[in-house]
Amino acid sequence: MTMNGSSAPPPVEVAPPPRHRPPWPSGLQANGSLGLGVLAAIGLLVWVGVNGYKQTLLVTAATYALIALGMYIPFVLAGSLSLAYGAYASIGGYAVALISTETRLPLWFGWLIGPVIAAVAAVILGLATRRLSGFYLVAVTLLFSEAFQNYLSNASFTGGNAGLASFRNLDVFGWYPSNEQLIIASAAVVCVVAFLLNRLRLSPWGIVVRSMREVPSAVEAAGTRVPILNLVALAMGAGIGALAGALFTQMSGSIQPDTFTLNLVFLAIFMPIIGGTGTPWGAVLGALIVVELTLNLPSLHTSGTLLVSLGVLLIMLVAPRGVLGYLDTGRKELMRALTPTKGTDG
Amino acid sequence: MADQPLLLEGSGLKKRYGGVVALSDVSIRLAPGEILGLVGPNGAGKTTLVDCISGTQSANSGVLTLKGARLSGPASRRAKLGLARTFQYPQLAQDLTVGENLLLGRVAMQHGSWWRMILQSIRGTFWVGRSSDATVVEAIAEELQITRLDRLAGDLTLGEQRLLEVGRALGQDPVVLLLDEPFAGSDANGVAGIIDVIRTVQRRGHGIILVDHNVDLVSSLVDRIMLLDRGHVVFDGDPAQCIASPEMQRVYFGAAALEADADFETRPDDEVLRHVP
């Protein structure tokens, strides 16, 4: 997204003041957000407590956040919009479900194999669409989602439209985590993924991927095979998306072909834009906002999704840096106000 | 220089777009430590030739070798063999800082194959911060007098962007450096800086191919000049001879001008204007 980091255009044709960032990532940039993220997660967990409804909300929010984080590398960093994430999440979910119902393998194996299969599926779809970008890629991945959902409904091993249910409990080498422990683990997984993605964004790998969005020819000429890097980015995203599916399926205890709808994928595109594309934590914040608006506010009822979609348009038009982007600006302004001696030329 | 093995050698290069022939049977050679100037009017095929050498576009036919090794396939593979280039329209990630753009040239080759991409992503996730590459990049920035690595590349002037592109290419430690109009839009300081870099690369025994409209400037810098006209090489040799050659007169001013005024000044006034993008 090129609106990432750019401020609204000035009304008159005056060159904007130069913007700057530290040339190399500082420890604060790479790790500072983790502290805030963990604090927020602990706050949420305390708020949730043992309330079953709130627990479901939190798991849903974690699922949304993971799908949005899965889209973060290909969509926000590399700039290619794929809408196949419903299919990837389904792969993750069905992997857990099938390992549980059809095999005697430990359940964590399902958590592992789902992301791998989803990554392979993403590479195959990516190879088939390697010449496509933009509108064409959106259209093909939409058609893929529909075809895949159709396949899940009609295949015999997936249980058809009824899907699969009643799974074994998750065991991790003999340890059977309780429901509360799993809830905490969901929040922890989101924090860890966001934290690692943020470090990845700042790493040399992240620089190459972010350059690929704007100037693929320069990246290619500098020695990175751009189509392959695209596939790697897609595969990583699909893996994280499958993790979301595994989490939701494990916690809800059932999965159907339409568990991960296209609506969810649309919302997942909007989450980083709402929260802020500058860091993966923006996608997490966006997921929390979307869950709050669409599921937790009874006064909004069905119009919560409408509010989200209109809100996204508004954010794109007037506040392209999202909520976190503005909080960050606010923080910098505050710091500058507190240290007046450093002058205005930061 | 004649008895030295050639760095870069190409022959029979052809490129056509539909019915238009952009390159017609072009041969090119470059010795170690040599600076080759590539001149010609708009549409002569200069950038197409650079693209076909670097792999940004693929030639329809022809053979290219770099130090005896066959140059073929995508640009990334050729980069690994030692080619680096800049672009006529600077290709910089506008949202990234100057430092990050410089670092791209240094690290892109470490992401050469799919398993190295995965390896690098894991490495990048667990080891964030200053690397040895950052030190190298800072040395390059100092050499080119690029200051303020914390600015966003999109905020630079055109001249600064060209300098930054040269810096990014240097990060690749190239054997052959292809510079596509590096002076256009640069001020006197920028031009001097780029000329310094060209001399340094030359002293290391590497080769440079320099594309520009400005025949005077190019001929003062290069060891040899190649004049392109509508996809054909019409002159290949000594810069001073090239300026005086009838081919030069014909290509730049047309046959009529050549007949009308044999002593025509070789540098038209609008040459300066052409450098304004």
Added chain:
Amino acid sequence: MTDPQLWISAAELGCFFGLLALSYYVVLAGTGFFNFAVGPYAMVGGLSAAWLVLEHGFELWLAVAIAVVATMALAAVTELAVVRPVQRRSGRSELPALVAVTAVLFAIEQLAGVIFGYTTLPGQELLNIQPITFGTSVILPSDLLLGIVTIVVFGGMALWVRLSRTGRLLRAVGDSRDAAALLGLPVNRIRLVAFVLSGLLAAVAGLLFAPKAGVSSTSGLDWALSGFLALVVGGTATVWAPLIGGLILGALQVFIPFYFGGPSLSYLLLVLAIVFFAFRPQGIFARRVRV
């Protein structure tokens, strides 16, 4: 493939897809941009008319007029409030506009759900005549009207593109916005005309197709995809190419499930899309590319 009733269905779907593709085509020619919101436009056209008649007892033709005007207004708002500002900010990058138009698609779908409800409403018959029967086959009045209007609309578009000044300038603006602006062409006005016209075409398509299977707030996405596929299959060489693409897609949609079962269609559409996008993105009827 001998049952004439199937051919009538195929032609009907084909006309509908053709009109949607034409709606895409107008915006594409003028802006070089695929407006995915044409599917939701068509949905609004069909659904709002049905809603006004069934829920509020409006006169049929008044409801149709309101629906068409509302859809055209929606298209104008898309251009003025969303696409133009986003494209101005993002420059040559396509992604922000793509995300914006996806958000528009989603927003219209949600808005329609809130206003018109989430149930499927039957489309309104605009022509009150007896169905025409021959042998065992029946041509419904809605089929007849859709066919006639499609031919009239495409003929009108062909004339408009050739004869009117705006129509002729449309392509010039789409080819190079900057060059057109340098030449002093009224780029913004032509783009707006293209969007409004696209809204009109989509509304007509939605209104005429709604009687076939009803229309609900979620119809828009599928329609957007079908129209897009029809345009890609047909190409953009002439105004008539989208209709050819639509008819081909309509025939596939009818005959493939009939002979190979329901799920085969979605697989086939995926393969068709990948093949066309990858190997012939310019469609069957391509405009000769200038160098």
